[in-house]
Each structure stands twice: as C-alpha cells, then as structure tokens.
Amino acid sequence: MLPKGILMTEITPDPTSATAATATCARCDRTLSGDDRVEADDRVFCRSCHETLRHQIELSLGAMSSDINYPMAFVGAVLGGAAGAALWWGFTVLTKISFGLIAVAIGYAVGWGTIRFAGDKRSRGLQVLSAAVALASYFVATYLVNATFINKALAERGDGQRIAMLPTDPALFARVVAVGFGLMDFVFLAIVL
Ligand SMILES: [Zn+2]
Known part of the structure; x- marks a missing residue:
C-alpha cells in the first residue's frame, strides 16, 4: 500500500466522483457543505441557486403555455x-x-x-x-x-x-x-x- 499522500497526487480525480467530495455550486461557485446541495442531472447547486433556477424554468414554461391563440x-x-x-x-x-x-x-x-x-x-x-x-x-x-x-x-x-x-x-x-x-x-x- 502506498502512503495516502502519494495516492492523492498521483490519481487524477474523476470529475463525476470528485463532485461528491468537495463540490462547489455550478452557478455561484460557493463551496457546498452539509445538506446545502441539490443534485440536478450532472450538476450540483446550492439550495438558493437551485430555487432560483427552478423558478426561472417555471416562468419560461408558464410563458410557453399562456396566451395561446x-x-x-x-x-x-x-x-x-x-x-x-x-x-x-x-x-x-x-x-x-x-x-x-x-x-x-x-x-x-x-x-x-x-x-x-x-x-x-x-x-x-x-x-x-x-x-x-x-x-x-x-x-x-x-x-x-x-x-x-x-x-x-x-x-x-x-x-x-x-x-x-x-x-x-x-x-x-x-x-x-x-x-x-x-x-x-x-x-x-x-x-x-
Ligand atoms: Zn449557488
């Protein structure tokens, strides 16, 4: 077994599994800690950014199905x-x-x-x-x-x-x-x- 320090430097982090360890919000770059994280598809967001994005999507969906001629x-x-x-x-x-x-x-x-x-x-x-x-x-x-x-x-x-x-x-x-x-x-x- 190699010492832990060597392992850390030699293994290139897998982008998909690395997000789980020290992830930052995909929108505001804030470091995510505790349960302040929401995974959406292949990205991770902080709770407030996720709320904002969801609201934006709801708005655009609403515009799509309103005022229909x-x-x-x-x-x-x-x-x-x-x-x-x-x-x-x-x-x-x-x-x-x-x-x-x-x-x-x-x-x-x-x-x-x-x-x-x-x-x-x-x-x-x-x-x-x-x-x-x-x-x-x-x-x-x-x-x-x-x-x-x-x-x-x-x-x-x-x-x-x-x-x-x-x-x-x-x-x-x-x-x-x-x-x-x-x-x-x-x-x-x-x-x-
Ligand atoms: Zn954020």
Missing part, C-alpha cells in the same frame, strides 16, 4: 390535417397501397401545424386540439380513399351511381368510413388477382 392553433391544425389527408389520399390512390404509416404522417402534420400557428407554444389544450383534428383528418382521409375505390368499382361494373367526394351527408360519411379496411383489403386483393 387557440383559433390560430385550430387553423394550423386543420391545415396540417388537410395536407396530411391529401397526402394519404393521393398516395393510396396512386400506389393502391394502404400504407398505415401515413396515418402517422397525418398526426405529425397536424401537430406541426398546431405548434407553428400557435406561435411555438405547447400545452395540454393544444395536445387535445391536435389529437382531435388528427382523428377527424384520419376519418376524412379514410372517406376519400374509400369513396375513390368504391366509385372506381362502380364504374368498372358499369353502375352509374357515384359517391360524393365531398362528405356532406353525415350518415353516408359514417357508412363509407365504416366500410374501412375490409373493403380496402378486398379491393387490393382484387387488384392483385
């Missing part, structure tokens, strides 16, 4: 949803592939539009708003895709009936959306065969 956020959500639904519709009709991941794209587009139009703010209310708009966009996209394939099937059968691409009738809307993936699968199967 919900009408504008709604406009952004709907624009994002419309773009996502149009993308999904176009993709599905062109490729005839029901690509479930596009549903994620709708959610992403709605979230992006919401945050952009709300002035880069976030809140629980905005989350609920964009989730609701994303769900509605998902149904509209499903309607558009289903209506397109139903109309195509009708045309191929020589049937003169067509489903309106603008979903104005709620009952028809619900029925076309409910046809859902059962019919989609059938149509895709028919195409493959």
Whole structure:
C-alpha cells in the first residue's frame, strides 16, 4: 500500500466522483457543505441557486403555455390535417397501397401545424386540439380513399351511381368510413388477382 499522500497526487480525480467530495455550486461557485446541495442531472447547486433556477424554468414554461391563440392553433391544425389527408389520399390512390404509416404522417402534420400557428407554444389544450383534428383528418382521409375505390368499382361494373367526394351527408360519411379496411383489403386483393 502506498502512503495516502502519494495516492492523492498521483490519481487524477474523476470529475463525476470528485463532485461528491468537495463540490462547489455550478452557478455561484460557493463551496457546498452539509445538506446545502441539490443534485440536478450532472450538476450540483446550492439550495438558493437551485430555487432560483427552478423558478426561472417555471416562468419560461408558464410563458410557453399562456396566451395561446387557440383559433390560430385550430387553423394550423386543420391545415396540417388537410395536407396530411391529401397526402394519404393521393398516395393510396396512386400506389393502391394502404400504407398505415401515413396515418402517422397525418398526426405529425397536424401537430406541426398546431405548434407553428400557435406561435411555438405547447400545452395540454393544444395536445387535445391536435389529437382531435388528427382523428377527424384520419376519418376524412379514410372517406376519400374509400369513396375513390368504391366509385372506381362502380364504374368498372358499369353502375352509374357515384359517391360524393365531398362528405356532406353525415350518415353516408359514417357508412363509407365504416366500410374501412375490409373493403380496402378486398379491393387490393382484387387488384392483385
Ligand atoms: Zn449557488
């Protein structure tokens, strides 16, 4: 065993474990003693600095979720949803592939539009708003895709009936959306065969 003094000089202190011995506050450089220390992530602060920082974070978080322009956020959500639904519709009709991941794209587009139009703010209310708009966009996209394939099937059968691409009738809307993936699968199967 080496004498203690030699050990102390030869071993370079590990920055992570050294903080435990003689730590100073990461903000005011005061030497921390006793229980006057709060560890936050990889840093140590004295109690008063930690309080100050926490207060600052709370203030900036508060500013982020206050004065939210919900009408504008709604406009952004709907624009994002419309773009996502149009993308999904176009993709599905062109490729005839029901690509479930596009549903994620709708959610992403709605979230992006919401945050952009709300002035880069976030809140629980905005989350609920964009989730609701994303769900509605998902149904509209499903309607558009289903209506397109139903109309195509009708045309191929020589049937003169067509489903309106603008979903104005709620009952028809619900029925076309409910046809859902059962019919989609059938149509895709028919195409493959
Ligand atoms: Zn401090």
